[in-house]
Amino acid sequence: MEFPIAGVTVSPVLLAAIGFVVGLLGGFFGVGGGFLAGPAMLFLGVPANFVVGTDLAHMTGKSIVAAKRHRALGHIDLKLGALMIAGTVVGIELGAQVIEKLESYSPIVLDRFLNIFFIVLLLVISIFMFWEGLRSTRKLSDQTLSAKQASRFEMVTHRIQTVRIPPMIRLPDSGIESISLWLILLVGFVTGILAGMLGVGGGIIRMPALIYILGVPTHVAVGTDLFEIVFSAGFGTLTHAIKGNVDVLMALVMQTGAAIGAQIGAQATRYVSGPRLRLAFAFLPMIGVLLLVYRAFSGMVI
Amino acid sequence: MPDTTEKRDNPSRITRSELKRMTLGVLVELVLYALLVVVYAALAFRTLSGPLLELFSNNLALYSAIALTLIIGQGLLLEEVTSFLLDRLRLERFD
Numbered sequence: 001m002e003f004p005i006a007g008v009t010v011s012p013v014l015l016a017a018i019g020f021v022v023g024l025l026g027g028f029f030g031v032g033g034g035f036l037a038g039p040a041m042l043f044l045g046v047p048a049n050f051v052v053g054t055d056l057a058h059m060t061g062k063s064i065v066a067a068k069r070h071r072a073l074g075h076i077d078l079k080l081g082a083l084m085i086a087g088t089v090v091g092i093e094l095g096a097q098v099i100e101k102l103e104s105y106s107p108i109v110l111d112r113f114l115n116i117f118f119i120v121l122l123l124v125i126s127i128f129m130f131w132e133g134l135r136s137t138r139k140l141s142d143q144t145l146s147a148k149q150a151s152r153f154e155m156v157t158h159r160i161q162t163v164r165i166p167p168m169i170r171l172p173d174s175g176i177e178s179i180s181l182w183l184i185l186l187v188g189f190v191t192g193i194l195a196g197m198l199g200v201g202g203g204i205i206r207m208p209a210l211i212y213i214l215g216v217p218t219h220v221a222v223g224t225d226l227f228e229i230v231f232s233a234g235f236g237t238l239t240h241a242i243k244g245n246v247d248v249l250m251a252l253v254m255q256t257g258a259a260i261g262a263q264i265g266a267q268a269t270r271y272v273s274g275p276r277l278r279l280a281f282a283f284l285p286m287i288g289v290l291l292l293v294y295r296a297f298s299g300m301v302i
Numbered sequence: 303m304p305d306t307t308e309k310r311d312n313p314s315r316i317t318r319s320e321l322k323r324m325t326l327g328v329l330v331e332l333v334l335y336a337l338l339v340v341v342y343a344a345l346a347f348r349t350l351s352g353p354l355l356e357l358f359s360n361n362l363a364l365y366s367a368i369a370l371t372l373i374i375g376q377g378l379l380l381e382e383v384t385s386f387l388l389d390r391l392r393l394e395r396f397d
Contacts, residue, residue, distance in 0.1 A: 004351060005354065064381060238366050242362055255373065255380065256342075
């Protein structure tokens with residue numbers, strides 16, 4: 001099928017299939033899946049300048065589907081999501097501007113640095129979540145504990161929550177009695193900067209941050225992150241579309257596959273406990289690492 | 303407002319036969335969905351591709367606004383369709 005806006009002929013079945021896989025992972029883990037969809041689109045021959053923008057566009061639609069399902073399941077903390085959006089959007093913009101400034105000095109060095117930094121970050125997230133998820137799963141199996149109590153990181157999260165810089169707010173949907181507003185904005189801002197610098201949506205960083213730093217229950221973190229992605233990806237779609245980097249027809253095709261995948265993924269979270277979900281999540285950043293390593297050796301541009 | 307604090311402490315255990323039935327159900331629904339999508343895509347893209355290309359070439363700001371509207375609109379539409387299909391799987395009954 002010919003996509004006249006991007007000026008390329010790509011199989012719509014393959015595009016929908018990519019959307020389906022990314023949607024499934026996104027609905028289950030609460031991530032946008034840009035780290036996976038981007039390279040896959042490049043493999044199909046989508047021009048590099050259209051990859052990020054088109055991916056963000058399909059991510060917006062897919063996250064609407066997944067977030068609505070998670071909302072119905074009671075997995076979204078709207079108050080937390082809205083506050084995080086404020087910090088994230090500012091962070092993403094700042095991160096993107098920093099990169100733009102740094103690129104004018106030495107783009108090759110910067111690209112290598114960011115590649116290595118992203119690989120290390122993803123490895124740390126993956127190893128930590130595997131360790132924590134495995135121990136929590138064992139703890140959950142051995143004793144009569146709730147999934148939240150089984151977290152091996154609960155003590156640290158509790159300490160972080162004792163930071164009392166007013167205004168303090170209550171997040172009943174996340175089971176948090178009192179937390180500093182600034183802490184939420186800071187987490188959104190920092191994960192936003194990282195996302196903006198690395199050119200990703202940020203779900204893969206934000207989801208663990210919601211769980212381990214703010215102490216949000218795993219399923220609520222998944223849903224709330226998807227809710228946030230609707231806005232951050234929507235904002236990204238607009239900025240990329242104005243620059244002429246979005247093929248909306250391609251995004252609409254991808255979205256058809258992503259919608260059903262996201263529904264199934266979101267629905268599947270009902271049958272998995274928090275620690276098991278975290279354990280499964282640990283493998284996701286590894287896919288990103290493999291793709292980044294491949295990118296570094298093959299010279300693939302995205 | 304539902305209680306969201308790790309309420310899935312003890313998620314439902316699915317037996318092998320239930321899992322088999324669910325997988326089969328998902329596959330059937332996927333085929334049905336794919337057929338629907340093919341018809342929809344053929345109709346929608348035949349209508350949209352010309353005007354969108356013209357907008358992309360002449361007015362990027364309007365193209366951006368329409369692109370986002372289309373994405374959100376299709377997202378909401380597909381949410382309804384996929385919810386309907388998934389509800390037919392009766393996954394709720396395993397809660």
